[in-house]
Amino acid sequence: MIADAGRAALLVALILASYGVAAGIFAGRTRRDDVLLSVRRAAWACFALVLVAAAALIASLVAKDYSLRFVALYTSNDAPLNYAVTSMWAGNAGSLLLWVVVLMLFTSIVALTTRHQYRELAPYALAVLMGVGVFFLTMINFLDSPFQRLPVPPPDGRGLNPLLENYWMQIHPPALYLGYVSAAVPFAFAVAALVTRRLDAEWIKGTHRWTLLTWAFLSLGNLLGAKWAYETLGWGGYWGWDPVENAAIMPWFTATAFLHSVMIQERRGMMKVWNVSLIVATFCLTIFGTFLVRSGVLTSVHSFGLSNLGPFFFGFLGFVILGSIALIVSRLKDLRSEATLDSVLSRESSFLVNNLLLIGAAFAIFWGTVYPLVSEATRGLKVTVGAPYYDEVVGPILLAIFLLMGIGPLIAWRRATAANLVRNFRFPIGVGLAALLACIALGLRQIPTLLAAPVLGFVLGGVILEFARGARARVRGFGEPWPTAFARLFARHPSRYGGYLVHVGMILIAVGVIGSKVYQDASEATLQPGGSTQIGGYTLRYEGLNQTATATREVNRATVAVLSDGRQVGTLYPEKNFFPMQQQPQTIVGLRSTLADDLYVVLAAWQPSGEITLKSYLNPLVAWIWIGGAVALLGSLVCFLPGPRPARTRRTQDEATPRSCDCRRGPVTNTLLLALAFAAAAFIFVGWPFFQGRPRPQARRDDALAELRRKRDSIYAALRELEFDARTGKISPKDHAELSESYKRQAIALLKQLDERTRDELLAIDDEIEREVASRRTTTRRRTGLRCVACGAAMDASDRFCRQCGVPRSRSCTRCGAAVETGDRFCPRCGAGL
Amino acid sequence: MLGEQSITLPPARPSAFVRHQKLIVGVVLIALAIGYLITTSIQNTAVYYHTIPEIRARQLGPTEMVRVNGWVREGTIEKFADGSGARFLMYDANDPSQTMVVTYKGLLPDTFVDGSEVVVEGKLVAGGAAGTTGRAPIVLPNGSTSDLQFEASTLLAKCPSKFEAA
Known part of the structure; x- marks a missing residue:
């Protein structure tokens, strides 16, 4: 019954999504507001329906309804509640359903937030999002349904794989999915902007914030994935360049590139084609990642096994790529740059190089990932590359990216001069050299360290300098105390200082990665109880083995005391367990994490005699990866702050509540009836706008005017930034004067244009006033009661002739109002001339 | 002018x-x-990525590293008592009669179980087109053996997590 509801909901959701695509395009072409409202409602109804489906699947998992294949495969009688719920994303069908839920959530948010803005883009953006939804809904309806039945329900499920019964596993897939799916929103806006040729600043503004969200979720998903691998897989590392990991990191690189190059477009109107392409690439890479784990084309540690979905994904991906390229090429004229690069030594060109390197890194990873397929296709031989390839290629590229991360913030927009370069680079280079000397003095003389230390020091020095100068400028300029000045930096320039915070996070991650990669120590020892072994500065003393067994799990837990300088600093309990039902071993790592190093102990084998083999790793500085990740995420949150001019978006929830019926019939009939019920509810909800009568034609906003205002705002922002740069001493007074002059000239030109536009508006208002006055006059006239003798039209007291027929007014005197004859020349009462 | x-x-x-x-x-x-x-x-x-029939057919240098993909034959896993690795019989996905004895030294991943799909990377120590090295073939505890003997330095087992085995 519950499953029937889920099945029905998915079916109706597919129909609604298809309707949404068609109606969205129609609304875009005809600009009909009622159709657009109906599309929004379709999005909300779709979200409600997939939520119903997800709830039905979770309810079936919790209720252990083994008549469903998915439930029988991924949960069992002894599964606790939380694992019963999270087993939703343990299998292909359930995880695709999660994908759709997240997609529809974002689509609904887009439908909500575009009610008062992006009027022209919204219909197409919604159509694109619904189109992506159609693709995924088709798959979970017809190709791999989570509600597929088993002819004979088994008494117990096969159970979730014990390897997945892990805290990190519960949260890491949803986090990554949020990142993957949110990439569809910028893509949808990009397509909408291309279709409507509205490639101005408007779409890029909205897309920037969404991409920030995508970036944050992708970072979170990747970090949690690394954490999961580190704590549960038991090989002592957190990143293995597995195809699935590569698939998750590639869109991260392209999104990072976009977040930098979009600043150039916002400021200078340049690199439009490049930015659109980055958005498309990010979306395609997320689809590629989803495809990779399901297609079985590449061998990976975690794939969904061979499934029949590969060709569909491939077709969809091909359609998206070819369609986007065709769309971009057909709009090249609309994507022309508004400005050209002023100087090679400018922040623009440093962003350009940084973009190139980020894309280079993404491409190198992509090439390594698909190399087996490429070599098989071209040479008939499958050749693979492993971790050494990625380390060799991506390592140097990342080093160069870090170098630019240091340079970029220190050089000014448009043009930097040698003098201010020296001024700005002195301190960071000093910090870099100090870091290098410190490493040499500490005896850390490995080549990766010697290369990375000065670069990371340089970046850090630059960030410190930026914060110090910014805060000092506020202290001097506004007389704020230092802490306030420091905090206000984030509030006043969120994207700038939030970005720097992300950079600090990246430095910390780099420190952690280099520490654990270059200085990892591993040892293996077979020990009797009481025996001990050494690793790094630690002594591990094996205290004893504790064995317990239940019907479902055999636990072998070793107690290992950790000693440092003869003093016990901790105890670790590495486990090697076995699940007889699934014939599945499980390793639980004994982990002692400190800021300096992680002690990572794995129970490799045990004997009934109590003898054990311990494999232990000493991973220096790993904790800084997680700390750096947290700092970077915090930074991206700061970037998300609205800044000095708050951009308000109203959020209210508005959803259809589908009803259920409780008839007891066969599953097919049930599904059909429920589907009809859902469809009816959805039909009323979605079709409602059409029954409201013709909507009042809304005054179209003057888009050109809005565009001018946005340009004015961006020049104001650039001016503000320039003033700030001047106050922090980043640019010379001469350059400041020159640039400020040019910005002001641009601003004046824009303001003039704006005035002209608004003058038209004012004239329109004048007309309005005239009309109003005229109509008021008519009513007053009616009140005076004077009428023309010939035609009977209303007359004013001051009218001497009738406005309608030209007959002279004759019934009353103009001065005293006394009745007069038509032929009279003077008023018979007061003598006034008529 | x-x-x-x-x-x-x-x-x-x-x-x-x-x-x-x-x-x-x-x-x-x-x-x-x-x-x-x-x-x-x-x-x-780069290393070549082969199936078992392919390495049988190809001239492999004595030190050439290759990657081989296949499945673990049920009941052939022999884990070393000290936890330093395992031996098992690997068979080809398309032709199960094509087998190879794999000796792996290293930490065993949890995903490595009877019947799982594995990818091993290492070198061939006996058998194949290059001829044998004269070493006596290793016979696994259940009596199965193969003329192909492989020493693996890495072993990757597919995570059955999201593995639809039914």
Whole structure:
């Protein structure tokens, strides 16, 4: 019954999504507001329906309804509640359903937030999002349904794989999915902007914030994935360049590139084609990642096994790529740059190089990932590359990216001069050299360290300098105390200082990665109880083995005391367990994490005699990866702050509540009836706008005017930034004067244009006033009661002739109002001339 | 005659290529550097990815590292008591009669169980087109053996997590 509801909901959701695509395009072409409202409602109804489906699947998992294949495969009688719920994303069908839920959530948010803005883009953006939804809904309806039945329900499920019964596993897939799916929103806006040729600043503004969200979720998903691998897989590392990991990191690189190059477009109107392409690439890479784990084309540690979905994904991906390229090429004229690069030594060109390197890194990873397929296709031989390839290629590229991360913030927009370069680079280079000397003095003389230390020091020095100068400028300029000045930096320039915070996070991650990669120590020892072994500065003393067994799990837990300088600093309990039902071993790592190093102990084998083999790793500085990740995420949150001019978006929830019926019939009939019920509810909800009568034609906003205002705002922002740069001493007074002059000239030109536009508006208002006055006059006239003798039209007291027929007014005197004859020349009462 | 008057023409705007010369050179240099890095690194680190019939057919150098994909035959896993590795019989996905004895030294991943799909990387120590090295073939505890003997330095077992086995 519950499953029937889920099945029905998915079916109706597919129909609604298809309707949404068609109606969205129609609304875009005809600009009909009622159709657009109906599309929004379709999005909300779709979200409600997939939520119903997800709830039905979770309810079936919790209720252990083994008549469903998915439930029988991924949960069992002894599964606790939380694992019963999270087993939703343990299998292909359930995880695709999660994908759709997240997609529809974002689509609904887009439908909500575009009610008062992006009027022209919204219909197409919604159509694109619904189109992506159609693709995924088709798959979970017809190709791999989570509600597929088993002819004979088994008494117990096969159970979730014990390897997945892990805290990190519960949260890491949803986090990554949020990142993957949110990439569809910028893509949808990009397509909408291309279709409507509205490639101005408007779409890029909205897309920037969404991409920030995508970036944050992708970072979170990747970090949690690394954490999961580190704590549960038991090989002592957190990143293995597995195809699935590569698939998750590639869109991260392209999104990072976009977040930098979009600043150039916002400021200078340049690199439009490049930015659109980055958005498309990010979306395609997320689809590629989803495809990779399901297609079985590449061998990976975690794939969904061979499934029949590969060709569909491939077709969809091909359609998206070819369609986007065709769309971009057909709009090249609309994507022309508004400005050209002023100087090679400018922040623009440093962003350009940084973009190139980020894309280079993404491409190198992509090439390594698909190399087996490429070599098989071209040479008939499958050749693979492993971790050494990625380390060799991506390592140097990342080093160069870090170098630019240091340079970029220190050089000014448009043009930097040698003098201010020296001024700005002195301190960071000093910090870099100090870091290098410190490493040499500490005896850390490995080549990766010697290369990375000065670069990371340089970046850090630059960030410190930026914060110090910014805060000092506020202290001097506004007389704020230092802490306030420091905090206000984030509030006043969120994207700038939030970005720097992300950079600090990246430095910390780099420190952690280099520490654990270059200085990892591993040892293996077979020990009797009481025996001990050494690793790094630690002594591990094996205290004893504790064995317990239940019907479902055999636990072998070793107690290992950790000693440092003869003093016990901790105890670790590495486990090697076995699940007889699934014939599945499980390793639980004994982990002692400190800021300096992680002690990572794995129970490799045990004997009934109590003898054990311990494999232990000493991973220096790993904790800084997680700390750096947290700092970077915090930074991206700061970037998300609205800044000095708050951009308000109203959020209210508005959803259809589908009803259920409780008839007891066969599953097919049930599904059909429920589907009809859902469809009816959805039909009323979605079709409602059409029954409201013709909507009042809304005054179209003057888009050109809005565009001018946005340009004015961006020049104001650039001016503000320039003033700030001047106050922090980043640019010379001469350059400041020159640039400020040019910005002001641009601003004046824009303001003039704006005035002209608004003058038209004012004239329109004048007309309005005239009309109003005229109509008021008519009513007053009616009140005076004077009428023309010939035609009977209303007359004013001051009218001497009738406005309608030209007959002279004759019934009353103009001065005293006394009745007069038509032929009279003077008023018979007061003598006034008529 | 124009006399005193001289006509000053606005300076011709240089083409995009000339204006961005330095930048274009830089961009090309970076692209070339990345391309060079990728190609040399692939040459240095790439390993062939074979199936069991393929390594039987191919001349493999005694030290050449290859990757082989296959499945673990049920009941053939022999774990070393000290936890230092395992031996097992691997068979080809398409032709289960094609087998190979794999000796792996290293930590066993939890995903490595009877019947799981594995990828091993290492070298062939006996058998194949290159001939045998004269070592006696290893016989697994359940009596199964193969003329192909492989020493693996890495073992990758597919995570059955999301593995639809039914």
